[in-house]
Amino acid sequence: MELFYSRDIEGGICRLDQDESGHCVKVLRHRNGDEIAVIDGCGTLYRCRMTSDSPKGVEAMVLSCEENWGAHPYRLHMAVCPTKNNDRYEWFAEKACEIGLDEISPVIGEHSERRVFKTARIEKILVSAAKQSLKASVPVVHEPVTVREFILEHGRRSFAGAQDDRLLLIAYCFEDENVPRRSIKEVLEGYEGQDIIVLIGPEGDFSKAEAELALANGFIPVHLGPSRLRTETAALSAVSAAYFRMISME
Amino acid sequence: MELFYSRDIEGGICRLDQDESGHCVKVLRHRNGDEIAVIDGCGTLYRCRMTSDSPKGVEAMVLSCEENWGAHPYRLHMAVCPTKNNDRYEWFAEKACEIGLDEISPVIGEHSERRVFKTARIEKILVSAAKQSLKASVPVVHEPVTVREFILEHGRRSFAGAQDDRLLLIAYCFEDENVPRRSIKEVLEGYEGQDIIVLIGPEGDFSKAEAELALANGFIPVHLGPSRLRTETAALSAVSAAYFRMISME
Numbered sequence: 323m324e325l326f327y328s329r330d331i332e333g334g335i336c337r338l339d340q341d342e343s344g345h346c347v348k349v350l351r352h353r354n355g356d357e358i359a360v361i362d363g364c365g366t367l368y369r370c371r372m373t374s375d376s377p378k379g380v381e382a383m384v385l386s387c388e389e390n391w392g393a394h395p396y397r398l399h400m401a402v403c404p405t406k407n408n409d410r411y412e413w414f415a416e417k418a419c420e421i422g423l424d425e426i427s428p429v430i431g432e433h434s435e436r437r438v439f440k441t442a443r444i445e446k447i448l449v450s451a452a453k454q455s456l457k458a459s460v461p462v463v464h465e466p467v468t469v470r471e472f473i474l475e476h477g478r479r480s481f482a483g484a485q486d487d488r489l490l491l492i493a494y495c496f497e498d499e500n501v502p503r504r505s506i507k508e509v510l511e512g513y514e515g516q517d518i519i520v521l522i523g524p525e526g527d528f529s530k531a532e533a534e535l536a537l538a539n540g541f542i543p544v545h546l547g548p549s550r551l552r553t554e555t556a557a558l559s560a561v562s563a564a565y566f567r568m569i570s571m572e
Numbered sequence: 573m574e575l576f577y578s579r580d581i582e583g584g585i586c587r588l589d590q591d592e593s594g595h596c597v598k599v600l601r602h603r604n605g606d607e608i609a610v611i612d613g614c615g616t617l618y619r620c621r622m623t624s625d626s627p628k629g630v631e632a633m634v635l636s637c638e639e640n641w642g643a644h645p646y647r648l649h650m651a652v653c654p655t656k657n658n659d660r661y662e663w664f665a666e667k668a669c670e671i672g673l674d675e676i677s678p679v680i681g682e683h684s685e686r687r688v689f690k691t692a693r694i695e696k697i698l699v700s701a702a703k704q705s706l707k708a709s710v711p712v713v714h715e716p717v718t719v720r721e722f723i724l725e726h727g728r729r730s731f732a733g734a735q736d737d738r739l740l741l742i743a744y745c746f747e748d749e750n751v752p753r754r755s756i757k758e759v760l761e762g763y764e765g766q767d768i769i770v771l772i773g774p775e776g777d778f779s780k781a782e783a784e785l786a787l788a789n790g791f792i793p794v795h796l797g798p799s800r801l802r803t804e805t806a807a808l809s810a811v812s813a814a815y816f817r818m819i820s821m822e
Contacts, residue, residue: 394799413663420805455800507816547819549644550705555670562812566757569797 324350325367325453326360327460331384336360336370338380347377358382361452363460367391392457394422396516396568401427401472402557403524404436408443414554415444418561419451419461422568428466433526439466469521469532476519477539487515492541493522493556494533501537506544506560510567518564522557574600575617575703576610577710581634586610586620588630597627608632611702613710617641642707644672646766646818651677651722652807653774654686658693664804665694668811669701669711672818678716683776689716719771719782726769727789737765742791743772743806744783751787756794756810760817768814772807 326346330337338346338360346352353375360368360382366389370382400423405411415426426448428439441463452460467475478486491506510518521528521536528536537543546556546563576596580587588596588610596602603625610618610632616639620632650673655661665676676698678689691713702710717725728736741756760768771778771791778786787793796806796813 392800417805417808420801421799421809454802457799505816505820507820547815549671549707549815550642551670552704555667558667558808559671559812559815562809563816565797565799565809566755566813566816570755570757 323359323456325456326358327363327449327453328360329363331360331362331368334384336368336382336384338382340378343380344377346380347375352380357385361391361458361460363449363452363458365390365393365459367458388458390458392455393459394565394568396422396518396564397424398422398561398564399425399427399476399519400522400557400561401429401476401519402522403431403434403469403553404428404439404466405553406435406525410552410554412444412447414557415461415463416447416451417558419448419457420455421558421561422565423461423561424459425462425464427464427472429469429472429521430466431469431524431526431532432529434524435526441465469523469528470535472521473532473536473539473541477536477541479539488517488519489513489515490539490541491518491520491544491560492528492533492536493520493546493560494536494543495527495545501533501543503543503545506546506563507567509542509544510563513567516568520557520560520564522553522560525553573609573706575706576608577613577699577703578610579613581610581612581618584634586618586632586634588632590628593630594627596630597625602630607635611641611708611710613699613702613708615640615643615709617708638708640708642705643709644815644818646672646768646814647674648672648811648814649675649677649726649769650772650807650811651679651726651769652772653681653684653719653803654678654689654716655803656685656775660802660804662694662697664807665711665713666697666701667808669698669707670705671808671811672815673711673811674709675712675714677714677722679719679722679771680716681719681774681776682779682782684774685776691715719773719778720785722771723782723786723789723791727786727791729789738767738769739763739765740789740791741768741770741794741810742778742783742786743770743796743810744786744793745777745795751783751793753793753795756796756813757817759792759794760813763817766818770807770810770814772803772810775803
């Protein structure tokens, strides 16, 4: 099934941008009258009939739409420090999107080697991953913030709503410390909500101060088992653990 | 911690090949008398003292050794069809090794697009992944066989031992069929053994005949949840599911 992506769907008219239009008309040779399927990146699939087959700007008439198409039954926000090589972060993003992910926050830790992060490329990768894995929702990539800023923004203390049933997790080694950690699987098994945030540190781990701030703001320290995982592998393992837990609740 | 890899450890003498020797002497500037740590790829870590610092062939005297160093408490054999792009198979191998893997069998299905597979490159990747994730055991990569051959070799019917407590799984869609499938997580939760084999099909899935042969040979059909995963993502998710299950038994 071939999916197109458009942010410009209004009043029953869907417009594809130049890239998508070229792919639709030049590569796939679609013509006026053809039916195409378009995702809006926000969870809705639109079935449309083409009314203009210009390779510069395809237009189509919306025939029907389906909300929450290909959606997973929970919300997962991964806050992951940039990896030394960008391509490792990119495949994490692609795979996490295939499995089930809603938001990515690149977070810069005190021990992070890479302190700059470009979100544009990741966004492109997430759009193709969503299309490829038949999801109408494309995960949101936030602009980079420091670990400290992320914790203060998303921690329990800053929660505005009535009741906070989010699960806040931080994967931290706490080497040479006696902070009791439970396995992420065990903590997930005990969780009955649907809204999970996971903090994954840089190769050099979080600083002690960052970890203490996270705990003070309601993040639960978890470990990912005995294996020594790279940042992107740890992050993807957490995505899998959350996925298998949450689908087993259906 | 810097690890070297050698298959040539005998009579208390460890020899590094030319690549490893060059890295040891030219890059890391180790000299006679230095202590180095060497894995044999079979599960043992050797602490050695260098007696020759030739960049062509380092020799070292074994001081002590540690068996099952960085080992995981189970055996996992992944039989995975080649992906269209080799690099996708390569990252699966790297990540699976980091998390916990013992054997990889590239299997060629009736619906496989790629029918050739070079094991040499994957072996190199697995050696670096094992070193990087501090494991003394490097997963074994078998030569490619057909899915049919793999099933006949590893299925229940061919089992020679006294009691077969292996868990044999096949991830198959069984679209348009009424074969009941359980989630891989659910099946793993009910498993008390330590020896798991998982069959992961090509993009075009297994053929009906392959799936029936697998079931007839004791493979349990499992699904990986509602998400539509690429071959390599499905394979890595299965590795994570097995990992989180088996470490939770410790």
